[in-house]
Amino acid sequence: MNVQAGQLRNADPGPAGAxxxxxxxxxxxxxxxxxxxxxxxxxxxxxxxxLGIYYLAPWLRWDRGPDAPDQALLIDMPGRRAYLFxxxxxxxxxxxxxxxxxxxxxxxxxxxxxxGRVWCGFACPQTVWTDLFMQVERWIExxxxxxxxxxxxxxxxxxLWRKSAKHAAWLAISVATGGAWIFYFKDAPTALxxxxxxxxxxxxxxxxxxxxxxTYLLAGWAREQVCIYMCPWPRFQxxxxxxxxxxxxxxxxxxxxxxxxxAGTPPAGLGDCIDCGLCVRVCPTGIDIRDGQQLACIGCxxxxxxxNSVMAKIGRPGDLIAYxxxxxxxxxxxxxxxxxxxVRARTLIYAGLLLLGxxxxxxxxxxxxxxxxxxxxxxAPVFVRLxxxxxxxxxxxxxxxxxxxxxxxxxxxxxxxxARIAILGQEAEVAPxxxxxxxxxxxxxxxxTIPSGxxxxxxxxxxxxxxxxxxxxxxxxxxxxxxxx
Amino acid sequence: MSSTEKDAVTGRETxxxxxxxxxxxxxxxxxxxxxxxxxxxxxxFGYWVVYPAWPGIAGYxxxxxxxxxxxxxxxTMSVAADARRVWTDRIAxxxxxxxxxxxxxxxxSVAGGRxxxxxxxxxxxxxxxxxxxxxxxxADDSWMWGGDLGAIEQTVRYGVRSGHEQARISxxxxxxxxxxxxRRQISDVGDYVLSLSGPAADAAAVQRGATVYAENCxxxxxxxxxxxxxxxxxxxxxxxxxxxxxxxGVVQQITAPRHGVMPTxxxxxxxxxIKLLSVYVHSLGGGE
Numbered sequence: 001m002n003v004q005a006g007q008l009r010n011a012d013p014g015p016a017g018a019x020x021x022x023x024x025x026x027x028x029x030x031x032x033x034x035x036x037x038x039x040x041x042x043x044x045x046x047x048x049x050x051l052g053i054y055y056l057a058p059w060l061r062w063d064r065g066p067d068a069p070d071q072a073l074l075i076d077m078p079g080r081r082a083y084l085f086x087x088x089x090x091x092x093x094x095x096x097x098x099x100x101x102x103x104x105x106x107x108x109x110x111x112x113x114x115x116g117r118v119w120c121g122f123a124c125p126q127t128v129w130t131d132l133f134m135q136v137e138r139w140i141e142x143x144x145x146x147x148x149x150x151x152x153x154x155x156x157x158x159x160l161w162r163k164s165a166k167h168a169a170w171l172a173i174s175v176a177t178g179g180a181w182i183f184y185f186k187d188a189p190t191a192l193x194x195x196x197x198x199x200x201x202x203x204x205x206x207x208x209x210x211x212x213x214x215t216y217l218l219a220g221w222a223r224e225q226v227c228i229y230m231c232p233w234p235r236f237q238x239x240x241x242x243x244x245x246x247x248x249x250x251x252x253x254x255x256x257x258x259x260x261x262x263a264g265t266p267p268a269g270l271g272d273c274i275d276c277g278l279c280v281r282v283c284p285t286g287i288d289i290r291d292g293q294q295l296a297c298i299g300c301x302x303x304x305x306x307x308n309s310v311m312a313k314i315g316r317p318g319d320l321i322a323y324x325x326x327x328x329x330x331x332x333x334x335x336x337x338x339x340x341x342x343v344r345a346r347t348l349i350y351a352g353l354l355l356l357g358x359x360x361x362x363x364x365x366x367x368x369x370x371x372x373x374x375x376x377x378x379x380a381p382v383f384v385r386l387x388x389x390x391x392x393x394x395x396x397x398x399x400x401x402x403x404x405x406x407x408x409x410x411x412x413x414x415x416x417x418x419a420r421i422a423i424l425g426q427e428a429e430v431a432p433x434x435x436x437x438x439x440x441x442x443x444x445x446x447x448x449t450i451p452s453g454x455x456x457x458x459x460x461x462x463x464x465x466x467x468x469x470x471x472x473x474x475x476x477x478x479x480x481x482x483x484x485x
Numbered sequence: 486m487s488s489t490e491k492d493a494v495t496g497r498e499t500x501x502x503x504x505x506x507x508x509x510x511x512x513x514x515x516x517x518x519x520x521x522x523x524x525x526x527x528x529x530f531g532y533w534v535v536y537p538a539w540p541g542i543a544g545y546x547x548x549x550x551x552x553x554x555x556x557x558x559x560x561t562m563s564v565a566a567d568a569r570r571v572w573t574d575r576i577a578x579x580x581x582x583x584x585x586x587x588x589x590x591x592x593x594s595v596a597g598g599r600x601x602x603x604x605x606x607x608x609x610x611x612x613x614x615x616x617x618x619x620x621x622x623x624a625d626d627s628w629m630w631g632g633d634l635g636a637i638e639q640t641v642r643y644g645v646r647s648g649h650e651q652a653r654i655s656x657x658x659x660x661x662x663x664x665x666x667x668r669r670q671i672s673d674v675g676d677y678v679l680s681l682s683g684p685a686a687d688a689a690a691v692q693r694g695a696t697v698y699a700e701n702c703x704x705x706x707x708x709x710x711x712x713x714x715x716x717x718x719x720x721x722x723x724x725x726x727x728x729x730x731x732x733x734g735v736v737q738q739i740t741a742p743r744h745g746v747m748p749t750x751x752x753x754x755x756x757x758x759i760k761l762l763s764v765y766v767h768s769l770g771g772g773e
Contacts, residue, residue, distance in 0.1 A: 378613060379613070380611060380612040380613030380615055381611065381613045381614075381615030381622075381624060384615070384622065384624045384625045384770060384771075385625060385724055385725065386625055386626050386627075386724070386725075386771075387625070387626055387627045387720070387723035387724060387725055388723070388724070389682075389724040392625075392770060394613075394624070394769075394770055424591075424595075424768055425585075425588060425591055443592070445595070445768065447770050
């Protein structure tokens with residue numbers, strides 16, 4: 001580091017990591033304190049429901065007949081199929097997954113503009129698993145003060161067993177998390193038996209190891225750093241807020257100036273906040289909500305529970321920290337009452353987009369064809385000149401039969417009237433039939449011949465069609481016929 | 486060098502190096518990085534013992550587990566060959582005609598033949614069998630030596646002018662360089678054969694050329710220019726020309742004929758591969 005750059009950085013040397021002047025902030029461990037209350041109760045319920053869904057969903061059964069897996073939710077990688085209850089998705093229909101993600105994103109936008117960071121505070125896997133890990137930590141090492149003391153204490157037998165027990169419990173949860181992930185990709189009962197007897201593949205154990213490691217590291221060690229430094233969502237979710245969004249807010253007009261006081265009315269010149277610091281101690285990301293809206297606030301509402309418990313004790317009105325809209329909170333300070341406005345242009349647009357996206361997805365799902373035709377024109381050679389001067393192009397036809405029975409398809413061509421189509425192996429047939437086995441893709445070679453006089457352009461649009469001889473369903477694919485210039 | 490100097494601005498030690506008044510802060514590697522590096526060094530000693538490592542005069546240290554990448558390759562290949570055996574056994578026992586008539590074997594042959602073609606044939610005949618000047622197009626319907634499965638298989642197996650005793654051989658006389666025809670006659674006969682598949686350039690020349698053709702060329706290429714596959718004489722009455730479709734190309738071929746060579750593939754490729762290739766070439770579109 002040369003002197004100039006050093007001067008640019010800072011003129012005030014301090015111990016590394018102590019000041020905000022450093023580029024790198026040393027990590028301060030967050031020892032969040034136990035708290036009870038409305039939001040804590042809601043957080044526990046959300047945790048129970050979400051973990052329940054995660055662990056139990058792969059065990060739901062869904063009968064699809066004898067040839068298909070009976071697991072309701074299954075992504076069958078080797079079989080190249082995804083099953084979601086009554087929906088079966090082929091790899092080329094991965095746009096359904098894209099649509100699902102778009103709907104999820106729009107739902108997130110809507111929820112954020114209405115209720116703030118409910119995703120971050122209650123539903124995000126990082127929050128759910130971190131919450132679970134913190135509770136395990138509290139059970140084994142005790143609450144905030146005991147944990148801080150334990151960490152400062154020199155190594156002793158007690159410290160050793162408590163730390164070992166905590167990490168063992170964390171790892172056990174992590175293994176269960178990583179193991180359950182496998183069940184979404186392999187038949188759950190079979191996979192469990194294989195994993196338990198040690199006969200599963202190395203890939204399976206590798207992925208269990210991977211997700212065990214990420215769960216243990218992210219929920220046990222990284223915790224709030226994931227939200228503050230790694231996650232992109234806090235960085236742009238502010239774009240969905242406005243003064244009507246419900247957020248965790250501190251009523252500064254009522255609380256300030258803060259100061260210690262006894263129960264009862266605060267002494268003249270002081271606000272309701274007695275600066276007890278409980279709101280900071282219970283915070284899972286270790287921030288002070290009284291500093292205002294900030295990136296590191298995940299909106300879990302535990303500081304509301306903390307403050308309300310204190311306000312009740314000292315006999316002051318509650319909701320000094322509240323789940324409230326910024327506009328309402330401010331208006332109350334000026335003696336006005338503003339109603340909560342959930343229906344706004346912003347929320348209407350998000351809701352409209354959500355409905356539109358869902359409707360498009362539903363329409364696509366309902367109109368999903370049972371057969372799909374894909375045509376690839378030959379590239380080498382793009383065309384062949386025959387002895388009589390006519391031009392012949394070769395094509396590879398892929399016919400996906402998405403039904404559970406063998407199907408026959410007739411094949412046709414829309415284009416120049418003089419064009420003749422032939423299928424390799426059935427050159428003599430007037431009406432060739434493409435037979436495709438159930439739940440598979442059939443590959444066929446097709447040749448289209450056009451007499452030299454009947455074609456003028458280097459490329460002529462043509463359309464291949466197939467018709468299911470059982471259901472009369474037609475599938476088409478546009479391509480071109482190439483000829484010499 | 487042991488005296489440490491502190492940078493006044495950051496309060497950190499410098500390395501003691503100075504360039505034109507600019508000093509470098511001492512930023513050692515992170516400890517974990519150093520430990521990982523040392524661990525990898527220690528780990529490498531294990532490799533020396535377990536895996537082949539040190540070269541010697543007459544060989545190398547084999548390692549405790551006797552690993553060999555060549556042996557691993559051979560194992561992989563034999564596993565692959567075993568997996569294919571269910572198909573290759575059937576193909577070895579079938580004629581090319583039987584293979585082409587069986588949809589399963591046809592699909593297998595087209596897929597396997599494509600790879601073999603890309604490895605062995607594409608340099609001359611093109612990636613899709615489209616050929617090049619002097620190298621026949623295998624996707625069209627013009628065949629010098631026959632386009633049915635049996636004829637294609639024989640050509641693939643023994644080649645053309647390859648030196649194999651069963652190779653296909655033909656030779657066109659050098660009408661120009663050996664003085665069999667003069668320039669005028671060659672030009673006329675060139676006009677004549679081009680008129681068989683296209684508009685005549687010069688009616689008088691075509692007329693004269695017809696006589697020359699009947700006396701010199703018809704015995705191999707046929708009276709109407711239809712060619713003769715027994716002799717490997719290409720048809721002259723179609724739109725396809727191996728050595729150029731213009732008059733200069735035709736005249737050059739009459740004056741001093743070029744004769745392409747295709748190697749014999751029996752002995753280079755096994756019987757199954759030759760059958761796969763024959764069926765694949767037949768499937769390119771021109772098969773008869």
